[in-house]
Amino acid sequence: MKINKLYVFLLALALVAPTVVYPVFLMKVLCFALFACAFNLLLGFVGLLSFGHAAFLGTGGYVTGYLMLQTGISPELGILAGTACAAVLGGIYGKLAVKREGIYFAMVTLALAQLAFFFYLQAPWTGGEDGLQGVPRGKLLGMIDLSDNMTMYYFVLAIFLFGFWMVHRTVHSPFGQILKAIRENEPRAVSLGYNVNDYKWAAFVISAALAGLAGSTKTLVFQLASLTDVHWHMSGEVVLMTLLGGMGTIFGPLVGAGVVVTIQNYMSGGELGNYIHIIMGVIFIVCVLAFRSGIVGEFQKLVKKNFN
Amino acid sequence: MSADYVLETRNLVKEFKGFTAVDDVNLKVKRGTIHALIGPNGAGKTTVFNLLTKFLTPTTGTILYNGEDITSMKSAAIARKGIVRSFQISAVFPHLTVLENVRIALQRNEGNSFHFWKSEKVLDKLNDRALELLDEVGLRSFANAITVDLPYGSKRALEIATTLALDPEMLLLDEPTQGMGHEDVGVVADLIKKVSANRTILMVEHNLHVVAKLADQITVLQRGAILTEGDYETVSQDPRVREAYMGVEADDEVAQAHAAANAAEKETVE
Numbered sequence: 001m002k003i004n005k006l007y008v009f010l011l012a013l014a015l016v017a018p019t020v021v022y023p024v025f026l027m028k029v030l031c032f033a034l035f036a037c038a039f040n041l042l043l044g045f046v047g048l049l050s051f052g053h054a055a056f057l058g059t060g061g062y063v064t065g066y067l068m069l070q071t072g073i074s075p076e077l078g079i080l081a082g083t084a085c086a087a088v089l090g091g092i093y094g095k096l097a098v099k100r101e102g103i104y105f106a107m108v109t110l111a112l113a114q115l116a117f118f119f120y121l122q123a124p125w126t127g128g129e130d131g132l133q134g135v136p137r138g139k140l141l142g143m144i145d146l147s148d149n150m151t152m153y154y155f156v157l158a159i160f161l162f163g164f165w166m167v168h169r170t171v172h173s174p175f176g177q178i179l180k181a182i183r184e185n186e187p188r189a190v191s192l193g194y195n196v197n198d199y200k201w202a203a204f205v206i207s208a209a210l211a212g213l214a215g216s217t218k219t220l221v222f223q224l225a226s227l228t229d230v231h232w233h234m235s236g237e238v239v240l241m242t243l244l245g246g247m248g249t250i251f252g253p254l255v256g257a258g259v260v261v262t263i264q265n266y267m268s269g270g271e272l273g274n275y276i277h278i279i280m281g282v283i284f285i286v287c288v289l290a291f292r293s294g295i296v297g298e299f300q301k302l303v304k305k306n307f308n
Numbered sequence: 309m310s311a312d313y314v315l316e317t318r319n320l321v322k323e324f325k326g327f328t329a330v331d332d333v334n335l336k337v338k339r340g341t342i343h344a345l346i347g348p349n350g351a352g353k354t355t356v357f358n359l360l361t362k363f364l365t366p367t368t369g370t371i372l373y374n375g376e377d378i379t380s381m382k383s384a385a386i387a388r389k390g391i392v393r394s395f396q397i398s399a400v401f402p403h404l405t406v407l408e409n410v411r412i413a414l415q416r417n418e419g420n421s422f423h424f425w426k427s428e429k430v431l432d433k434l435n436d437r438a439l440e441l442l443d444e445v446g447l448r449s450f451a452n453a454i455t456v457d458l459p460y461g462s463k464r465a466l467e468i469a470t471t472l473a474l475d476p477e478m479l480l481l482d483e484p485t486q487g488m489g490h491e492d493v494g495v496v497a498d499l500i501k502k503v504s505a506n507r508t509i510l511m512v513e514h515n516l517h518v519v520a521k522l523a524d525q526i527t528v529l530q531r532g533a534i535l536t537e538g539d540y541e542t543v544s545q546d547p548r549v550r551e552a553y554m555g556v557e558a559d560d561e562v563a564q565a566h567a568a569a570n571a572a573e574k575e576t577v578e
Binding site: 169170172173174175176177178180181184185187188189191192193194198199202206 | 388395401403421422423426430431474
């Protein structure tokens with residue numbers, strides 16, 4: 001009951017927010033929140049640290065950007081295509097990566113993501129260092145013009161809610177139970193007869209697809225697909241967002257993405273702009289040393305301690 | 309003939325580069341009994357276990373399960389046949405609830421383990437069966453506790469409940485009471501007795517009190533070969549067993565220590 005009220009409240013907040021806050025900023029937060037949710041599905045619920053998720057974000061972005069620029073298809077199809085390509089790439093990368101564990105898993109995903117980075121740098125259709133610029137937002141279902149930021153915001157919100165629901169459903173499904181079992185004790189899951197690599201792979205593909213969805217949406221929002229999205233910095237940033245917000249929690253990535261994007265946006269403009277990386281670094285260190293379970297995780301502990 | 313024996317090995321041999329760890333072992337495990345495998349350190353008990361569950365491949369010899377040759381099967385296939393083994397260290401899912409631990413084993417036969425689009429509420433229909441299993445091992449009242457909070461002995465009990473969820477015909481227990489205090493040893497021993505109904509159990513066990521209490525049949529291994537077989541009375545009277553375990557010289561001293569330990573054990577159990 002309590003959690004339902006929270007959902008309704010947050011939804012109401014999300015609906016009125018663009019009247020108060022700049023909608024493009026909110027859309028940025030939502031895109032990164034979706035990205036972090038997708039990442040958290042792997043890290044928080046299967047225990048797999050992927051260090052190459054930028055590849056899926058970028059793939060979604062580039063594919064959607066290219067299709068919107070070149071073919072003029074409607075945005076929902078562009079996003080679907082971007083998401084599908086990210087899922088396929090996730091299927092291939094996942095197949096290779098789940099054979100390894102721990103740090104080796106992280107290294108394999110990083111190496112594969114670097115391959116993707118250089119591909120997007122060199123490929124003739126990606127615009128190299130410039131990226132794809134001036135991507136049109138198009139008309140949703142051929143009818144609703146998305147060039148207005150308010151309209152676009154509600155479209156992005158709908159996509160985010162879908163992605164968020166997907167993660168929530170996956171975590172709380174029969175499949176999710178097995179994922180948690182794998183996270184908790186992999187050899188035991190094997191001895192109970194589960195072929196754990198297949199489960200890890202399926203989770204990887206779902207996560208990659210959602211990261212691609214975030215990337216596709218982001219490209220439409222900013223009308224730009226660039227190398228920033230496939231750079232390994234991006235893979236690192238999503239780790240930061242997830243840890244800061246609280247890995248393995250449903251709302252953690254959302255909060256983490258909100259905090260990180262806010263800091264980046266509002267500080268980089270001011271006098272502190274030059275120190276932005278130092279500030280982020282300090283926050284990260286403090287978070288890892290003192291607040292292991294992140295903002296949402298610590299908050300949940302607090303509530304549990306004082307109100308139960 | 310073979311219908312009486314669930315598991316049989318014929319001339320089982322395992323060699324590691326010239327060293328014979330298991331030497332011509334003919335083991336016969338009778339249906340519905342608790343069979344203990346004992347012997348001094350390095351006698352090859354765990355190697356036999358690993359051969360039976362195919363964690364190791366025998367050099368020569370055959371393994372028969374219900375009369376069927378399973379020598380060439382893989383570990384997972386043997387598990388599906390109905391021989392499930394436990395491990396020396398407790399194997400639970402620590403941050404899931406006790407009920408969820410058992411449910412994960414029950415879920416395997418549901419065929420919905422890849423269904424990421426369904427609510428986990430579809431698993432609730434397994435709850436009754438899971439609670440029954442927890443009842444069997446005395447953990448029903450802890451169903452909603454987080455597993456990591458349980459004491460060690462209860463975790464082993466939970467592990468047994470989880471294994472029972474797969475409804476194996478035969479259980480192979482590798483040192484089920486290892487690393488436990490007196491109280492827990494008693495609890496787990498009672499539990500093994502209880503779950504042995506309608507099942508066959510083969511166990512490796514160091515604690516001779518547990519063996520005395522539970523085992524219908526004992527096989528003593530020494531240097532990879534069977535030294536003797538029989539019930540506890542027969543085996544414990546056998547001078548060769550006493551020699552293998554204690555050495556001839558210290559016979560009296562150790563026998564005294566043994567008696568003292570026996571008395572102490574009785575006190576704690578009763």
